[in-house]
Structures are given as C-alpha cells and as structure tokens.
Amino acid sequence: MAVTRPAPDAGAARRPVRARSLWLLLALAVLAAAMLASVAWGSRIVGLADVAAALGGADETIEQAAVTKRVPRTLLAVLVGAALGLSGAVMQGVTRNPLADPGILGVNMGASLAVVCGMVFFGLTSPSGYIWVAIGGAAAAAVFVYTVGSLGRGGATPLKLALAGAATSAAFSSLVTAVVMPRNDVAGSFRMWQIGGVGGASFDGVVRVLPFLAVGLVLSLMSARALNSLALGDDLAAGLGERVALVRATAGLGAVLLCGAATAAAGPIMFVGLVVPHMCRLLIGVDHRWLLPFSALLGAALLTVADVVGRVVARPAEVEVGIVTALIGAPVFIYIVRRQKVRAL
Template sequence: MSVTDTPVAPDAVLVRRPARVRVLWLLVLAAVLIAVMTASLAFGSRAVAWSDVWAALGGAEATLEEAAVAKRIPRALLAVVVGAALGLSGAVMQGVTRNPLADPGILGVNMGASLAVVTGIAHFGLASASGYIWTAMLGAALTAAFVYSVGSLGRGGPTPLKLALAGAAISAALASLVSAVVLPRNDISDTFRLWQIGGVGGASYDQLGSVLPFLGAGFVICLAAARALNSLALGDDLAAGLGERVALVRAGAALGAVVLCGASTAVAGPIVFVGLVVPHTCRLLVGVDHRWLLPFSALGGATLLTAADVLGRIVARPAEVDVGILTAIIGAPFFIHIVRRQKVRSL
C-alpha cells in the first residue's frame, strides 16, 4: 500500500505547538480576561476605586460607587459570553467552510438575525426574550444558507472570496432592510438601535438567564465537533476515508455556529469581526488543531469584546461608544489584510 493510500490520523498533519506553550498562552489569556473584566467593573461614566469593586463583588451596595459596580457586573458577564460565542462561532465557520474569511458578520449571518428580530418586534408583536432568541436563530440560519447558496454559484464553487463578497452584499442589503423597518417606527427606535449597531449596555441578569441555555447548547455542539473539523481540514475525500460522515459533521458544526450567532445577536445585536480576528490570532498562538483552537477562540473572543467595551466607555466619557463600532474599527483593517494575502483560497 502506498503512502497516499494509507489513512492518516487527522491530528498527525496539523501544525503543532508544544503543550507547555499552549498552556502558557492559556494562562496568559485567562489572566488578561480577568484583568479586563475587573476593568469593566471599575471604569465607566463614573470611575470607582478598587476597594469599591471588591466590596461590590462581595454583595455590598451601600454607596453610590458600589451600586454602580453592581450594575456593571451583568454587563461584564454579557460581554464575556457574547464575545466567547462570536469567537467560537467564527472559528467553527472557518473550519466548516475551510474559508479564512468566514465570520458571522462578514457572511451576513448576524445581520440576518437582526432583521428577523426587528421584523418580529415591529410587525408581529414579538416581546419575550426567548422569542427574540428563537427568531434570531431562524434568521441566522436562513441567511447562512442563502449566502452559501449565492457564493456557490458559478465556476469554482464556494470560494472564500465569492462567499465574502456574497456575504458583504447580502449583509448590506439586510442592513438597509433593518433601517427600512426602524425608520417609520419612531416610538420604538431606541429599542431597535441595539440591532443596528451592536452593544452590551443595559445588560441584566434576566438577559443572561434567558440566553445562557442556548449559548451552552451551541458551545457543546461546536466543541464536540473539534476532532471532526480536524478531519475536514484535510479535505472532504480524505475525511470520508477516515470514517467521518462529512455532510453530517458539516451540518452539525454549522448548526452549533448558527445557534451561537443567533443567540448572541438576540441579546447584543450584530457585532462584527470578532469571529474573524480572534481565530486567526489564536492560530498563531496554538496552531490549527481545533481541539485547542476552539476553546482558545472562545476565550479570546471574550477578552476582545470585554476590552472593546471598556475602551468604548473610556474614550467618550461620560458617554460611550457602542462595542459594535469599536470591533468594526479593529476588524476592518484586519479583514483587508487577510483579503490581500496571496494564500487566501482556503485554510
């Protein structure tokens, strides 16, 4: 039997990093996340002393500063879970499509979820938190399928650039439709602003409680697909030769990514580029093994979004810049860099 006829374990051909290096980066990233979460509690329209932060974490709300910190706790937690969901979903989308440009924002998935929620609120009386989430997931799934279908047309199938162009065009069209729904409804325009820009302001424990089961399910589905995504990275034919049910694996992983995108958009709006920037950066740190890349992308997404939220509160104090604007400012140059790379055809 020739070498080409012998099945190769999917992990054997992956770019590896020493385990100690991966563990070291894991500890560094966890420490940075803890630091930015602490900063998220300390900084805002009213800066508070570190002693007030520790007191509020212990449940104290006796002073105005401690009460301010207590109100920031759910915001920090929402930024963490939404950032983790977006980072993980981006890594999974890139693995499923073998497309280095895949990202929930670039492919229009988040904007499709936003349009579904806005339409439901404006025309169908959508009001419950669970209704937002189910509607957003439906909109995300339909948009993902439509973008993939459009990007698959023509010669060469769904190439990275075709998918990115299709996603950008469809995302722009969906954003226009969101504006068309919002503009005539001045009575609820403030409510709709979240689904136009994206942000984590006004977070509450009720929001967290409603979205965590969905995000938890999405995390489990995506992380369970890590080894299968390593096989898909070798190509569909070789993955099938290794015993993977390619269509089932791709559909299952995509479902997990859509659940994460839809649920996070339902509570925070269409935050873009987190799912693009974070997986690419994490590959530089831990390699391309999805068993490491996926959890690192979740941790990196949580760190990036929380840091962007803190920065947005500092640069415009006492007002704030929505986190969706800052991630767009950070991610747009990164996207241009990836497009200009010579080896952008596939991962």
C-alpha cells in the same frame, strides 16, 4: 560507545502542548484582568476595596452600586465575545474560508432582519422570543449564503462565499432600514440595538441567553476533531471515516446558535469572529481542539476590553462596543484580504 538519544518527536510533541497550555493560562489571566477592569472602570473609577465589597454583596455607596450595575454588563460581554469568537472559528473551519465571520457572511444581519420583522409585523415583545427569532434568521441567512456561494464551478470557494455574504448582508441591511423607517415607535430602540452593545445588560437577560449559548458551545467543541479532518478536504475527510455532511450540519448549527443568541442579546457586533481566530492561529496553531476553546477565551477578553475602552475614552458618555470592534476589525479584514493565500485556509 553509542549514545542513546531521545525520540526526536517526543519533545516536539510535549513542547507545543506546553506552549499551548501557557497561552491558555495567559488568555485566562487577560480575561480575568479585563473583567476586573470592566467592573472597576467607567464614568466613575472604583477602587479595589469597593469592588471587593460590592462583589461580596455590599451596596451602600455610590461606587459599590456602580460595581453592582456593571457586573451583568461584564458577564454579557464575556458571553457574547466568547460566542462570537468561537462561532467565527467554527465557520472558518466548516467553510475552509479565512474570511468567514458571522458579520461578513451575513448571518448577523439575517438575525437582525428576523428580529425587526418580528417586532414590526408580528408585535414581538418577549425577550425570549427575540432569541428564537434571531436564531431562525441567522440559520436562514447561513443556509442562503452557503447555497449561493456553492453555485457554479468550483463549489463554495472562499471568494464566492465572501462575495455572497457581503451582498446578502448589504441587502438585509437595506431591508432592515426599509422595515424600520416608517415605524417611529421602534426606530429609536432598534437603532441603538443595531449598533451593537452590552450597556443594557441585566441578570435576567444573561440567564435567558445562557442555555442557547451552552448548547452552541457543546456542539461546536464536539466538532473540533472532525473539523481537523475537514481541513484536509472533503474526500480525505470521508476516507478517514467522517460523515462530511453531518459534521458540517452539526458544527454549523452550533455556530448559528452562538451567533444568533449573541446577536439577540447584544446586537450585530462585527469582526470579532474574524479577528480572533486569526490571532489564535498565530499563537497556538490550527488544531481545532485547541483553537476553539482559545478563540472563545480570546473573544471574551477582546469584547470585554473593547467595552471598557468605549466607556473610558468618551467619559461620561460612552462609545458602543460595536463601534470599537469595527475600528479594530476593519484594518485586520483589509490585511487578510490582501494576503497572497487568502483563497485557502
């Protein structure tokens, strides 16, 4: 008697979706735990009862006041980490470059140079103005690096883009130093901002940056299916009906909005956009419909944890989150560069 067997790909199609959903739930749980640790741990450890009372509106004890002060810092760390993780995943998809990252490609330094030029030469003092200027600088740097990396035979290869980004980032960093050095009135505050951190967060700052991050998030997630087509190559993507130039422009704009606004809010934090997408691919694969939201969640969790670590290891002082992420990201970057298949994503 013939035995009826289930379709071989039906279970295979369900299992990855189930596994990816479990990973997403786990990422949400890790993020929630990191946020709880962020409001409870620091120079003063706060108990769960005081955390609950402070989140409920109480502000009567020193511990509850500490929790109230840490809430906007936690929210900013979540938003900036999500923005950097998502923008890194989008940039890697747009360029098909496993080394793409807002820091490595010079986008963060482009935003930094634009902000410092606005402060020094044009007297820019408005926090909202910082965001617009940072986004403009990030966009200009992204276009410049992609244009330079596209010159010559073979177009925009991963190696050429990485070299162009590294050279541009170094040049912009030198220009930032040259612009700031004669101005002692802005050197101190800008130096702390340039390290990258979320210590000066406020609810007003979070609200100002939120609309830019929301637009960047929407544009990036809307490009997920098209990025899957781009991974097959421009010719195949065009054959599947994708407008390659439009897809790159839309996704690139979303990534620039995300990293520009994040840089304006917290400074040029490095390596989050590089490390997080690679971690996510190991867990859930290369489908951008899953990769992009998972990169946002894991980026938020990573930056929040890094901020908590920076506050705990040097109590009562703290290590800025930009230094912690650099310590984590630099070895990962070296590992990725040494891999055999670094030339293609």
